Amino acid sequence: MDLIEVFKALSNPTRLEILRGLKDPANNFPPQDEGDVLTVGVCVSSIQEGVGLSQSTVSGYLATLQRVGLVEVRRIGQWTYYKRNEANISALAEAIGKEL
Amino acid sequence: MDLIEVFKALSNPTRLEILRGLKDPANNFPPQDEGDVLTVGVCVSSIQEGVGLSQSTVSGYLATLQRVGLVEVRRIGQWTYYKRNEANISALAEAIGKEL
DNA sequence: TTGACATATCGGTAAATCTCGATATTATCC
């Protein structure tokens, strides 16, 4: 895990807000029609509505979070669901505690 | 502690290198004439020599690290010594483990 | 007080990031 790239990803307020929001997706994002928000994740349009930026910006932010391993993606039909990658996030917290 | 500002500070390779280097200053920076590197810290010119960037850049980076609380400063005579603020760094690691 | 040294600050240029609207892609439904 590239610490520098992770820190870059986390140093944007909206990306940090998204990652934190995904901790309790049902309460932090508008409900979506299909798919359980906890097991499958939250779709891009729900996240977009939650943070209030343009669709392209939010899509890009999610791609960034996924590239560095903080979230995982699952495409179902026309929807793309994002949820936290808890394993990697725990590993990161531990790495920061040790390597920093 | 402003997480966003801390992440910004940490997302520069040189600043991260400095912070990590200060974990074992005697081995990571050239020796300096006065002041014990462990208790009092490392002076700017030693750090500059260690990382190989210009004096103004390194001075600015150290100011950034101090502004967000990752290092502490002590001026003695004409020298400014920097060392890690271990209390804040531990607090940060814990905050990341919980709040992230 | 003058000179030498350590550090800080300032002004500038190049590169990266933020964010948007427009457009491309992919999947669904009739």
Next chain:
DNA sequence: GGATAATATCGAGATTTACCGATATGTCAA
């Protein structure tokens, strides 16, 4: 196949960051 919906990608303009050299500030010593 064509319309529609969800998402991704592609420029582009504005802002921020990365550095540098030059200069200012503070400290010591002769």
